[in-house]
Amino acid sequence: MHELSICSSIAAIVTEHAAGRPVERVVLDVGYLRQVVPATLMYSWELIVAGTPLERAALVVNHIPAVIECRSCGTATTIELPVFRCPCGSIDTEVTAGEELLVRSLDITDITDITGRAQTSEAGT
Amino acid sequence: MGRFHHHNHAHAHDEHAHDEHAHDEHGLHEHDGVWHRHDDHDDHDDQRDVGDHTGYETGGMRVEVLEKILGENDRTAASNRAAFRAAGVRVVNVMSSPGAGKTTLLAGLFSLAHGDTRFGVIEGDIETAIDADRLAATGVAVSLVNTANGFGGECHLDAPMVRSALPRLPLDDLDVVVIENVGNLVCPAEFDVGEDARLMVFSITEGEEKPLKYPVMFRSADAIVINKMDLLPHLDFDLDAFLANVESVNPGVQLFHTSAKTGDGFGEVLAWLRGEGGDPTV
Structure with missing residues (x-):
C-alpha cells in the first residue's frame, strides 16, 4: 500500500506546477517494473484529493513496458516476465525502460472559463 | 454563459x-x-x-511536468547518504517478508560481533518496540521508527522516516548502521533511504517461486540471505528451482545460506555487513 505515499507525492508535484489553476487531468508514466496497482492508485488518489482543490483532477496512467538491452549482442527485448535474460542467453543486460514513475503532464482548465466562473459564483451564491 | x-x-x-x-x-x-x-x-x-x-x-x-514522483524521497535519501558518509558509517538496508528471520539473524550477528564492530540499528516497525528491545539487548544502539506513529502506518521506511531516526543514533561512534525495514516484500524495495547496500533475507518456508512473484525486491538486493536452512529436510522446498528463479531476476547476486536458529553461515554474512570481502557496493 505505498500507493498512498505515491499519491501524496503526486498531489504535491501537481499543486506546485498548477500554481492555483484548476487541474483537469494528471498524466503519469508508470513502468511495468514499478509495483503500482492501478486500481489501488486510483482509490488512493481519491482519498488524497478529496476536499482539496485537486478533487476533480482525473489520474491517467501511461503504462510503460519493460525493455532490457543486451550488453553482449545489443538486442533490445520487451520482457513480459521478470526474466532479465537476453534471448541470446546472456544475463549481462541493462533495463532501458519500465522503471519510470513520473508525472508527465497536467491538463489545466481554460483560464477564461475560470474568470466566468468566478463572476457567476459571486452573483449566484 | x-x-x-x-x-x-x-x-x-x-x-x-x-x-x-x-x-x-x-x-x-x-x-x-x-x-x-x-x-x-x-x-x-x-x-x-x-x-x-x-x-x-x-x-x-x-503543462509538461516530467518530474519523478519519488523525487522528494530521493533528495532526502541523498541527504541521508551524505550524513552517513560524513560520519564514516556503512549503511545496510535489510528487507524481507514478515517472519523471515531478520531480527533473529541480526541479534545473532550482533552477538557474534562481540563489540568488534560498532553497530547501530534503525528499526522500522508499524507498531511496537518488540524488535527494537530485542536488538538493544545485544548492546547495539537502536533508534525505533514506528510507522503507525505519525507516518500513517506505512508498510515501508522511506527516506524522511530514516532521517527522523538519525538524531537518536550516535553516528560518529558507529561503524555500521543496519536499517531493519518493515517486513514486506513489495513497498520497501521502491524507496531509497540513503543506504550503501541492500540485504534481503529470504526464508525457505516462503517457497521457491517468490523471486518471480516479487522480482522488484529480489532484483533490488545486493545480497540475499537464504535463511532457515535447518528446515530443508522437513520441507518440499526446491532449492535448485529457487536459485534458478533468483538467477533469472538478479543474475550473479551474492548469496548466503544461514540458519538463524543454529547460527550456521553467520560468519560470512557478518563479514559482508562489515563491508569486508571486496563488496563492490562499498
Whole structure:
C-alpha cells in the first residue's frame, strides 16, 4: 500500500506546477517494473484529493513496458516476465525502460472559463 | 454563459470513478442540484449545472511536468547518504517478508560481533518496540521508527522516516548502521533511504517461486540471505528451482545460506555487513 505515499507525492508535484489553476487531468508514466496497482492508485488518489482543490483532477496512467538491452549482442527485448535474460542467453543486460514513475503532464482548465466562473459564483451564491 | 465545467474533453472520467456521482462516496457532495461542497477554493460555482457534460469548448492547456514522483524521497535519501558518509558509517538496508528471520539473524550477528564492530540499528516497525528491545539487548544502539506513529502506518521506511531516526543514533561512534525495514516484500524495495547496500533475507518456508512473484525486491538486493536452512529436510522446498528463479531476476547476486536458529553461515554474512570481502557496493 505505498500507493498512498505515491499519491501524496503526486498531489504535491501537481499543486506546485498548477500554481492555483484548476487541474483537469494528471498524466503519469508508470513502468511495468514499478509495483503500482492501478486500481489501488486510483482509490488512493481519491482519498488524497478529496476536499482539496485537486478533487476533480482525473489520474491517467501511461503504462510503460519493460525493455532490457543486451550488453553482449545489443538486442533490445520487451520482457513480459521478470526474466532479465537476453534471448541470446546472456544475463549481462541493462533495463532501458519500465522503471519510470513520473508525472508527465497536467491538463489545466481554460483560464477564461475560470474568470466566468468566478463572476457567476459571486452573483449566484 | 461563463459556466465552468471540468468535463470539457472526452477523456473518460468514468473509468477512474471521477464523475461527480462518484464523489458522493466521500460524502462531500450532495446531488440534489446543489451538490458541491467546496469551501475556500470554490472551484465549482455552477450549482445548477449537474448533468450536461457536453457542448463545452474550453481551450485548456497542457503543462509538461516530467518530474519523478519519488523525487522528494530521493533528495532526502541523498541527504541521508551524505550524513552517513560524513560520519564514516556503512549503511545496510535489510528487507524481507514478515517472519523471515531478520531480527533473529541480526541479534545473532550482533552477538557474534562481540563489540568488534560498532553497530547501530534503525528499526522500522508499524507498531511496537518488540524488535527494537530485542536488538538493544545485544548492546547495539537502536533508534525505533514506528510507522503507525505519525507516518500513517506505512508498510515501508522511506527516506524522511530514516532521517527522523538519525538524531537518536550516535553516528560518529558507529561503524555500521543496519536499517531493519518493515517486513514486506513489495513497498520497501521502491524507496531509497540513503543506504550503501541492500540485504534481503529470504526464508525457505516462503517457497521457491517468490523471486518471480516479487522480482522488484529480489532484483533490488545486493545480497540475499537464504535463511532457515535447518528446515530443508522437513520441507518440499526446491532449492535448485529457487536459485534458478533468483538467477533469472538478479543474475550473479551474492548469496548466503544461514540458519538463524543454529547460527550456521553467520560468519560470512557478518563479514559482508562489515563491508569486508571486496563488496563492490562499498
